[in-house]
Amino acid sequence: GQNIDQPTEMTATEGAIVQINCTYQTSGFNGLFWYQQHAGEAPTFLSYNVLDGLEEKGRFSSFLSRSKGYSYLLLKELQMKDSASYLCAVASGGSYIPTFGRGTSLIVHP
Amino acid sequence: KAGVTQTPRYLIKTRGQQVTLSCSPISGHRSVSWYQQTPGQGLQFLFEYFSETQRNKGNFPGRFSGRQFSNSRSEMNVSTLELGDSALYLCASSLSGVNTGELFFGEGSRLTVL
Numbered sequence: 716g717q718n719i720d721q722p723t724e725m726t727a728t729e730g731a732i733v734q735i736n737c738t739y740q741t742s743g744f745n746g747l748f749w750y751q752q753h754a755g756e757a758p759t760f761l762s763y764n765v766l767d768g769l770e771e772k773g774r775f776s777s778f779l780s781r782s783k784g785y786s787y788l789l790l791k792e793l794q795m796k797d798s799a800s801y802l803c804a805v806a807s808g809g810s811y812i813p814t815f816g817r818g819t820s821l822i823v824h825p
Numbered sequence: 826k827a828g829v830t831q832t833p834r835y836l837i838k839t840r841g842q843q844v845t846l847s848c849s850p851i852s853g854h855r856s857v858s859w860y861q862q863t864p865g866q867g868l869q870f871l872f873e874y875f876s877e878t879q880r881n882k883g884n885f886p887g888r889f890s891g892r893q894f895s896n897s898r899s900e901m902n903v904s905t906l907e908l909g910d911s912a913l914y915l916c917a918s919s920l921s922g923v924n925t926g927e928l929f930f931g932e933g934s935r936l937t938v939l
Contacts (some may be wrong), residue, residue, distance in 0.1 A: 758915070816867060818868075
């Protein structure tokens with residue numbers, strides 16, 4: 716099985732930077748994903764990391780360290796619309812089906 | 826292009842009943858996965874279908890079943906409903922089996938069991 720840990724809730728100020736951490740324990744790592752889910756809506760894909768390092772995509776960046784079982788999602792220039800749940804998910808064990816963490820609820824306030 | 830469509834969006838059932846949920850994937854997508862989402866457990870994988878075959882299965886009891894048709898549309902069925910089955914059921918499609926990580930989710934079917 717897999718253990719995926721991420722903080723339950725975080726708060727940040729509009730315009731600031733926030734880092735959401737995710738740690739995992741797994742064997743046969745096949746990739747780590749981040750999804751965003753606004754309340755009452757479907758999750759939407761943000762990023763996919765399979766190699767170590769930082770992947771940047773606009774205001775969002777995702778980092779992976781396979782040796783440490785660690786990833787983070789970095790959100791810059793926060794906007795009110797970034798208030799959402801951020802889901803870390805890991806695929807492993809010969810399958811590409813991601814197992815999701817419980818998500819981090821990010822609240823952005825003015 | 827049209828997204829993933831799930832029906833019905835909301836439904837209420839009583840214990841012991843059964844329910845069937847439907848999912849139409851994005852045109853051209855052959856993989857359909859189902860997830861259960863609850864506040865306490867988060868998103869939990871139920872099963873994945875690819876070309877009408879169940880390719881992966883999560884740790885849910887046999888009361889949860891599914892199938893995929895030749896047009897890639899998928900259905901999941903839950904029999905003998907229990908109160909704990911109350912959840913948002915999400916369907917996700919991908920081109921070839923999620924190996925790029927990008928799952929396209931539907932809005933979900935919210936099931937309430939009374």
